[in-house]
Amino acid sequence: MTQHEFVIIGAGVSGLAAAQQLKKHGIRPLVLEARNRIGGRVLTDRSHGVVDFGAQYIHGTQAVTWEIVRDHHISIQEWFNETNPTTQHTHLFALDGQWLTDDKADKHGLGARMGEWCNHPTEQPANDISFDTYYRALVSTKTLAEVNDPAFILAQVRNERIEAADLTRLSAYHTFHERNISTSGWGNFKVPNGYDAIVNALAQDVDIWLNSPILQIDWDVNGAILHLPKAKIWARRIILTLPLSLLQLGVPAFNPPLPAAKVQAIQALAMGHVCKLVLWFKLAFWRDFTFLSTNGVIASWWPVLSSNLPTLMGYSGGPRAIQLSGLGTAAAIEQGLYELSQLFGDDVREQFSAGHLQDWSTDPWARGAYSYTPIGAGNAREHLAKNVENTLFFAGEAANINGHHATIHGAIERGRQAADEARQTG
Numbered sequence: 001m002t003q004h005e006f007v008i009i010g011a012g013v014s015g016l017a018a019a020q021q022l023k024k025h026g027i028r029p030l031v032l033e034a035r036n037r038i039g040g041r042v043l044t045d046r047s048h049g050v051v052d053f054g055a056q057y058i059h060g061t062q063a064v065t066w067e068i069v070r071d072h073h074i075s076i077q078e079w080f081n082e083t084n085p086t087t088q089h090t091h092l093f094a095l096d097g098q099w100l101t102d103d104k105a106d107k108h109g110l111g112a113r114m115g116e117w118c119n120h121p122t123e124q125p126a127n128d129i130s131f132d133t134y135y136r137a138l139v140s141t142k143t144l145a146e147v148n149d150p151a152f153i154l155a156q157v158r159n160e161r162i163e164a165a166d167l168t169r170l171s172a173y174h175t176f177h178e179r180n181i182s183t184s185g186w187g188n189f190k191v192p193n194g195y196d197a198i199v200n201a202l203a204q205d206v207d208i209w210l211n212s213p214i215l216q217i218d219w220d221v222n223g224a225i226l227h228l229p230k231a232k233i234w235a236r237r238i239i240l241t242l243p244l245s246l247l248q249l250g251v252p253a254f255n256p257p258l259p260a261a262k263v264q265a266i267q268a269l270a271m272g273h274v275c276k277l278v279l280w281f282k283l284a285f286w287r288d289f290t291f292l293s294t295n296g297v298i299a300s301w302w303p304v305l306s307s308n309l310p311t312l313m314g315y316s317g318g319p320r321a322i323q324l325s326g327l328g329t330a331a332a333i334e335q336g337l338y339e340l341s342q343l344f345g346d347d348v349r350e351q352f353s354a355g356h357l358q359d360w361s362t363d364p365w366a367r368g369a370y371s372y373t374p375i376g377a378g379n380a381r382e383h384l385a386k387n388v389e390n391t392l393f394f395a396g397e398a399a400n401i402n403g404h405h406a407t408i409h410g411a412i413e414r415g416r417q418a419a420d421e422a423r424q425t426g
């Protein structure tokens, strides 16, 4: 059995950032990755030019991701901020398969009202209630016209989409707090040559074993034995960056079981769902636009400009993503073509070339998209982030407690923190 001082489970951005952090202090950890590739929930496809099937944007001008971008001279382009109605980009709106018109010049125009609704609650609710309960209470104070406002409906779809969440479970209380303590700033930025440039930068000079799933961890105060399919490894300290969903499913198994408080924290949080539907066309049938907000099974669309073919990216989160996942690839593509045809007409089918459904919920090493805080979770993230007996250190996006969970920068930050904790307990 080989022996290591530090082992990191998972070669996503969190695990790789942890490895770089240890390296800064002269420690060379071993990274064990279940897949045959690095990157985890970052996956850049190059079958028809560059399309990111997983994470695609840097959210905010202050995200730590910028450190890697600058150090490695990665080219970045500004995208847009959909809740900022003053944006110069073209934000289109549709409801029930019909175009809506926005009066951008009016500060109470559709886009402006959607932005306002999206940023509700503006004050943290007094109790731990769901977004759904919060919105229902708000609706009772509004006129019928306000409640039937397409901006209100689209704002709810957007919250579902960006949080990847079921609004009946998503805590308005915690989510508002998390949004408030976030320091990553505003704006969205894309990586035209592919998000994997950031992953590759983080992986430089790191020892990584691919195809190395950890099936069981036998741990105590002195270290742990990691069971791989055909080998065992002993490590003094282990940094775990597995997605929350896998911890919830009991993969890997822990022997002895994790302490009750840790198990409770893991189960109290929720894994959200996202499906990306990529449709490639022979010719673009749309006039230039940046983003389309709608309420179909596919909740939003945007052109992917780094692709070699005219390409539309469909994105759904929460229950709509679960619905798409249930359809499977062929029917999901058909649904996408149907919803686009309602808006753009017959050109959609005539120009269609190829499609791909990226379903993170059925991916065996992700089992979902990213974590969210449901009602009743309390301070579960803090408990998740605590180490167990100075042997098991928890990282990954879900263990970020700065309000940056569910993001690349949050996963990187948490990876670095867990590496420092593991090193300092040495």
Ligand SMILES: Cc1cc2nc3c(=O)[nH]c(=O)nc-3n(C[C@H](O)[C@H](O)[C@H](O)COP(=O)(O)OP(=O)(O)OC[C@H]3O[C@@H](n4cnc5c(N)ncnc54)[C@H](O)[C@@H]3O)c2cc1C
Pocket: 009, 010, 011, 012, 013, 014, 015, 032, 033, 034, 035, 038, 039, 040, 041, 042, 053, 054, 055, 056, 057, 058, 059, 212, 213, 214, 215, 241, 242, 243, 246, 251, 252, 274, 275, 276, 360, 365, 366, 368, 369, 370, 395, 396, 397, 398, 405, 406, 407, 408, 409, 411
């Ligand atoms: C569709 C989608 C779009 C997104 N868009 C954005 C975006 O635009 N901007 C943004 O900031 N964030 C975005 N995110 C979120 C972001 O991708 C994640 O927060 C981040 O990638 C998580 O990194 P991680 O290292 O914590 O986890 P992961 O990337 O999941 O890495 C964990 C690794 O552990 C491996 N693993 C799992 N189990 C085992 C095991 N038993 N043994 C060994 N290895 C194992 C996995 O294969 C994986 O490689 C998006 C996510 C999705 C799904």
